[in-house]
Amino acid sequence: MFEIQHQQFKSARYWFSRRTQIDMSPPYQRKGDLWKIADRQSLIDTMINGYDMPKLYLADFTTLKSELNVAGMRYAVIDGKQRLQAIFEFLNNDLPLSENFRLEENPDLKLAGLYFRDVSEIAFEYAERVEEFPMPIVHVVTDEAAKIRELFLRLNKGIVLTGPEKRNAMIGDVPQVIGELAGHDFFEQSTSYKDTRGENLNNAAKILAFELNNEPTETKRVNLDRVVMDFAADEKTLEVAKLGALQALDKMAVVFGKKDRLLRSAGSIPAFYWFIRSIEVERLRMVRPFLETLLAEIDGRSMPLVIEQLEIVEYKAALRNINDRTSHISRVAILKASFLRWLDIVGKS
Incomplete structure (x- = not known):
C-alpha cells in the first residue's frame, strides 16, 4: 500500500507536543544536526515574519500496521527532519533567535537573541506565530520500504546528497546491513573523525x-x-x-x-x-x-x-x-x- 494524504495542517505546537512519537532517524534518513545554527534561526525568522515554508513528509503509522515502523512510534520523518528539529529546539528554549533578527512589521521591537520563553513574555503574539504556525505536513501511509526510499530520493532530487545518503535510500536489504554496521560500537565510540555527512555509513x-x-x-x-x-x-x-x-x-x-x-x-x-x-x-x-x-x-x-x-x-x-x-x-x-x-x-x- 502507498497513499499520499494531504490532511488539514496542524500547528507547530500540536507536533511539538507529539515529538516523542516521531521517529526522527528511520533507516533512509540523513543524519541530524546538519543545519548550522544560522540555518535553524533563519527558519524561525521565516515563521515569525509570516513567510511560508515547503511541505514536510511523515510516514503515518496510525492507521496501518507496518513492518517499517521499527521504532514503534506513530510517525517517522521522510523529509523535513532539519526543519522539525529547528522548530522543536526553539519551542523547547534550546535555540534563540538570531542576533540579527529583525521583525519586519515592527523593527523597533527588539527580539534579537531571545529564546521562545523571552519572546512569549515580551510579545506573546509573535511567539504565538511559531506555536500556531500551520505545519505543511503531508502524511504518507505505506508498508512498502521501496516506495518511501523512492519518495525520499525524489523529494531531495534538487539537493546535493552525499554518496552514503543516496546509497542509504536505495532499494533492497543492503542499506539496512550497512546501517547496522555503522551503528557498531567501534564507529560510535572509537573513531574520532567527524561523521556529519555519512562518513560512518560510507566506511x-x-x-x-x-x-x-x-x-x-x-x-x-x-x-x-x-x-x-x-x-x-x-x-x-x-x-x-x-x-x-x-x-x-x-x-x-x-x-x-x-x-x-x-x-x-x-x-x-x-x-x-x-x-x-x-x-x-x-x-x-x-x-x-x-x-x-x-x-x-x-x-x-x-x-x-x-x-x-x-x-x-x-x-x-x-x-x-x-x-x-x-x-x-x-x-x-x-x-x-x-x-x-x-x-x-x-x-x-
Missing part, C-alpha cells in the same frame, strides 16, 4: 564490500552503489558477510580506545579493518602500540624500525588514491609485513 559500506568480495576491492562511489544493487536480494550471502563484519568490528573495538586519535582519518578505516580482521585474538593488544609506532615512522617522527624506507614511499603513494583496490591491497600488505617485524622486535613472535 561501513566499504567494509561490507570487502566481506562480500572476500578481499579488498574498489570502494569508489560507483562500486559501492553496484554492491547495493548486486546483493539487494541475496539474503544468505549478505547475512554471512554481515556476521563476518560484525566479528571483525568487535576486534577493532578492542584495539582502539574512545575517540582514538589514530582514527582521525576516515580513509584509514578500511585498510586497518582488513589488517586487524586477520589478527589472532591473543595478539590484539599488541596492535595499537604497533600502529602508533608505524604511523610515527611513516610521518617521519621517528626512525624507521618496523617499516622499510621503500614501504614508506609506497604507503604514502597509496594514500593518494585511497579508494583504489591497489591502494587497499598495498597498505594492508605493508601493515602485515610491518606487524611481523614489530612482533620480532618486541619478542612476541
Whole structure:
C-alpha cells in the first residue's frame, strides 16, 4: 500500500507536543544536526515574519500496521527532519533567535537573541506565530520500504546528497546491513573523525564490500552503489558477510580506545579493518602500540624500525588514491609485513 494524504495542517505546537512519537532517524534518513545554527534561526525568522515554508513528509503509522515502523512510534520523518528539529529546539528554549533578527512589521521591537520563553513574555503574539504556525505536513501511509526510499530520493532530487545518503535510500536489504554496521560500537565510540555527512555509513559500506568480495576491492562511489544493487536480494550471502563484519568490528573495538586519535582519518578505516580482521585474538593488544609506532615512522617522527624506507614511499603513494583496490591491497600488505617485524622486535613472535 502507498497513499499520499494531504490532511488539514496542524500547528507547530500540536507536533511539538507529539515529538516523542516521531521517529526522527528511520533507516533512509540523513543524519541530524546538519543545519548550522544560522540555518535553524533563519527558519524561525521565516515563521515569525509570516513567510511560508515547503511541505514536510511523515510516514503515518496510525492507521496501518507496518513492518517499517521499527521504532514503534506513530510517525517517522521522510523529509523535513532539519526543519522539525529547528522548530522543536526553539519551542523547547534550546535555540534563540538570531542576533540579527529583525521583525519586519515592527523593527523597533527588539527580539534579537531571545529564546521562545523571552519572546512569549515580551510579545506573546509573535511567539504565538511559531506555536500556531500551520505545519505543511503531508502524511504518507505505506508498508512498502521501496516506495518511501523512492519518495525520499525524489523529494531531495534538487539537493546535493552525499554518496552514503543516496546509497542509504536505495532499494533492497543492503542499506539496512550497512546501517547496522555503522551503528557498531567501534564507529560510535572509537573513531574520532567527524561523521556529519555519512562518513560512518560510507566506511561501513566499504567494509561490507570487502566481506562480500572476500578481499579488498574498489570502494569508489560507483562500486559501492553496484554492491547495493548486486546483493539487494541475496539474503544468505549478505547475512554471512554481515556476521563476518560484525566479528571483525568487535576486534577493532578492542584495539582502539574512545575517540582514538589514530582514527582521525576516515580513509584509514578500511585498510586497518582488513589488517586487524586477520589478527589472532591473543595478539590484539599488541596492535595499537604497533600502529602508533608505524604511523610515527611513516610521518617521519621517528626512525624507521618496523617499516622499510621503500614501504614508506609506497604507503604514502597509496594514500593518494585511497579508494583504489591497489591502494587497499598495498597498505594492508605493508601493515602485515610491518606487524611481523614489530612482533620480532618486541619478542612476541
